Amino acid sequence: MGKVAIIGVGQSAFVRSYPGSIRELAFEGFREAIQDAQITTREIDASIICSAPEYDKQRSPAGVFAEYLGLNPQPTFYVESLCSSSSMGLRQAYALIKSGLHKIVAVIGFQKMSEISSSESQERMGRGADIQWESPFGTMMPAYYAMYARAHMQKYGTTPEDLARIRVKAATYGQINDRAVYRKPVGLEMFVDPENRMSGPVASPLRVGDCCANADGSSCLIVANEEMAKALSPKPVWILGLGAASASVNLAGRDLFTGLTVARQASRQAYQMAGVGPPDIDVAEVHDCFTIAEMMAYEDLGFAEPGGGKELIRSQATYREGSIPVNVDGGLLSKGHPIGATGGSQIRTIVLQLREEADAMQVPSPEIGLVHNIGGVGLYGNVSILGRA
């Protein structure tokens, strides 16, 4: 059984409100990936469409996309695991290829969050957890991550300023990423200025600046078996390790509130499969839907001991020049978070880094990269390790 590679990547710009339909949005990421892979649509054996369906008006988008993208009559289907949908899509593509069923598979992630009105979106937000036992209390995503932030601060002495430092880092790179929705600089002083929007309370201890923005966007990965990858691609990026896990949706069913068990379990699986460890990772993309999520990712992935994440950001070790660069494309905090497209965008960033095509965001000669993509509040977790060889 041969290896599996990513031979093409694409993403649309992430924007507040995409001026087109979902099929047109998907086309943008798809076209870039097909052109990047230098193949034709006829060479794609199957497509996997990834999104969170609560934002879709279209029932079963896979069929609509396959038609619009010229992927009939090949099989197409839909994969959903909230914000980690397209990493789960990559996992499915790997399985389809490794099994020998298909040679080349397209993983297409998208979300048009502006497809529904703001009040509809608010209503869905309230149903983003256990609708029987949690939502009736009036819950929201930021509040759940805020509960983790509170517990992390209590146990490890992490401060609101440490979290703000993560946002400042994100903005450093968001400014140089032309696909990002938020491209303005952010300074620590904004978080202590009551007049500044960044300091506004959302769900204590998280503030506006600790939260990523909704966005519309699409991403696409072209995944191929070893034979096709070697024949077609001058710079295939190989899938070295994949991990995935799930956890109780209701917080009452969990025991850990200073980290995400799904990230710890998925990363352990991925490291083992790849035969590498945290010190081998040269560049990483982590799921920073909120600043606390990146802080916990440092620790859950083994870049720092539990509680040691704050030292990484204080010492700027996760900046581009640091020992373990993280989210040097601006992360979700700057790029925006179009749910189903996010994982594909993270993977695209690592693929470009490993091909040394990341332009101003490039870290020096990375060999191995890691993608950490979380669905819900640690409900689903995917970790993917990619390499040049």
Add this chain to the structure above:
Amino acid sequence: MGSIKEMDDRFKKFGTVSFTSTTKINDFIDYLENGQVMGTRCKVCGLVFFPPRADCYQCLASNMEWFEVAGRGQLVTYSKLEFAPVGFQEDVPYCIALVDYGDYKVFGRIAGDVPEGDIQIGMEVKTVVNRVANEQFNYVFQKA
């Protein structure tokens, strides 16, 4: 239409806004109306559940007995919301929280009359039934 009228939809009375009406553990609502917050325990294998459930994943039996969430628990973590989803805006600000009772945990709200300055992780609380608007019920955590 008759069958719809007869459907047991008591659970629609849970919380400020309930998103569920039909469940096999609807007696939870009757207990709430009587001032009790209840979980379930599997009569076959003894596993304890909160929130309550009708079916046991450990032994696959559907044979539960009710127990009361009584005594003191410890506050695990909390957050004060300054924004709320549709249907909850009138309640802002409010704190959601998680409480550990040892054998199980309870997710809910901190009682509105607990001053924020008094809230601390590790503090002892009790879970009490709370009547909200429109004949709806939930439960909240009070200082023990």
